[in-house]
Amino acid sequence: MLGASARRAARARATASVVREALWRTARAWSTATTTGASGSATDEKSRGVNERETSSSSSSSSSSSSSARTASFGYEDVAYDDKEDLVRGVFERVAPSYDVMNDLMSAGVHRLWKDYFVSRVGAFAGMTHLDVAGGTGDVAFRVLRALQRAERDAELDGQVLDAKTRGKVIVSDINPAMLREGMKRATTRGIAQNQLEWLEGNAEKLPVEDGSVDVYTIAFGLRNVTDTRAAIADAYRCLKPGGKYMILEFSRVENDVLRSVYDFYSFNIIPKLGEIVARDRGSYQYLVESIRKFPPQEELKSMMQGVGFRHVSYENLTGGMVAMHVGYKDQA
Ligand SMILES: C[S@@+](CC[C@H](N)C(=O)[O-])C[C@H]1O[C@@H](n2cnc3c(N)ncnc32)[C@H](O)[C@@H]1O
Numbered sequence: 378m379l380g381a382s383a384r385r386a387a388r389a390r391a392t393a394s395v396v397r398e399a400l401w402r403t404a405r406a407w408s409t410a411t412t413t414g415a416s417g418s419a420t421d422e423k424s425r426g427v428n429e430r431e432t433s434s435s436s437s438s439s440s441s442s443s444s445s446a447r448t449a450s451f452g453y454e455d456v457a458y459d460d461k462e463d464l465v466r467g468v469f470e471r472v473a474p475s476y477d478v479m480n481d482l483m484s485a486g487v488h489r490l491w492k493d494y495f496v497s498r499v500g501a502f503a504g505m506t507h508l509d510v511a512g513g514t515g516d517v518a519f520r521v522l523r524a525l526q527r528a529e530r531d532a533e534l535d536g537q538v539l540d541a542k543t544r545g546k547v548i549v550s551d552i553n554p555a556m557l558r559e560g561m562k563r564a565t566t567r568g569i570a571q572n573q574l575e576w577l578e579g580n581a582e583k584l585p586v587e588d589g590s591v592d593v594y595t596i597a598f599g600l601r602n603v604t605d606t607r608a609a610i611a612d613a614y615r616c617l618k619p620g621g622k623y624m625i626l627e628f629s630r631v632e633n634d635v636l637r638s639v640y641d642f643y644s645f646n647i648i649p650k651l652g653e654i655v656a657r658d659r660g661s662y663q664y665l666v667e668s669i670r671k672f673p674p675q676e677e678l679k680s681m682m683q684g685v686g687f688r689h690v691s692y693e694n695l696t697g698g699m700v701a702m703h704v705g706y707k708d709q710a
Contacts, residue, residue, distance in 0.1 A: 416529065448626060451605050452667030461604040462580070466553055468661045469513075469602075473555040475656040477514055477563075482531060482655060483648055483662075488516075491700050495597060495626045496520040503532035505545040505592040510581045510609075511599020512549035515560035517626075520569070521595070522547045522574055541572075546706045548591075550577040550584060551599075581609040595624040601672035610685045619710040623687060629673035629694070629701035636697050644669070675701050 389590050399585060419686040447458035456464060471481065480488050499507070501524035509518040533539060551557050557576050563674045564574065578586050581596065581603050594613045613623050644666045652662025673681060675692050677699070682690045687705030694701050 452664040518549040625703040628669040
């Protein structure tokens with residue numbers, strides 16, 4: 378007899394087959410446009426206004442006396458600054474069991490290409506310490522671990538001797554234990570070796586990670602959910618070793634007007650509906666779509682990274698800017 382989650386998965390697969398064909402036609406065309414370089418982009422005025430409000434409040438986040446007056450955007454809603462973390466936590470607690478199925482469904486599997494490309498730019502090397510923040514169910518971390526293991530096999534073939542102390546490791550961190558639990562289950566069913574993988578609960582704004590201890594820090598589709606974006610970028614800088622690499626993969630601003638209208642139509646009309654049918658949770662997917670529009674677009678995020686101290690900051694648009702990959706480096710000591 379099928380359990381509730383198996384029935385949900387079966388329903389998802391059925392729905393997927395209906396929408397897949399239509400989505401795939403569009404996604405295939407978009408996904409070929411993987412790189413357009415770091416060209417400047419016009420800023421969406423509506424989203425800029427909200428982000429500036431959030432950013433300016435973030436920059437004064439150290440003054441706790443005014444904390445009750447501050448607001449943060451939760452999708453299109455302005456909520457009390459201190460409430461956002463719990464609201465986001467609630468979203469991911471609710472979506473955790475159907476998170477992976479919904480990712481495939483909403484993007485027709487294209488999120489896998491984005492993540493493959495992102496991890497191909499990590500530059501894994503033997504002995505590295507990798508931190509994947511807002512790692513959720515482990516999609517990025519599993520890929521990085523495979524890349525690390527390949528790099529270490531190559532190093533050993535070249536005569537390097539590696540032992541438990543000198544081997545690298547991948548830390549998956551997330552604020553939400555429900556997402557980490559799903560990730561651990563997936564790791565077990567995939568036979569992923571646990572000895573190089575650590576699971577760590579923590580807020581990206583202040584991670585329980587030693588200063589200057591990480592070679593590469595990744596955050597994929599996580600930064601827009603954090604209440605204080607600037608604090609999370611600053612904490613990444615703190616965690617990294619001198620010369621360490623910071624990589625963000627996040628939904629961004631579609632540059633082509635026609636593509637943006639199609640994407641907006643799809644986002645606001647289809648995604649919440651899919652959430653309702655598959656995950657029985659329209660609200661969480663409505664938040665997802667809205668939070669994407671509120672996140673700083675390409676150039677603004679680049680400036681935020683530079684403002685925190687990152688050097689050689691650049692970005693690449695994937696799928697016409699639907700997603701952007703930002704990379705920056707911590708100064709050498
Ligand atoms: C859209 S999921 C992305 C998961 C994964 N990186 C991926 O690409 O599939 C966003 C994740 O961000 C986590 N998150 C939200 N706020 C966070 C915070 N302040 N600190 C750390 N993680 C957070 C959520 O729990 C969720 O797992």
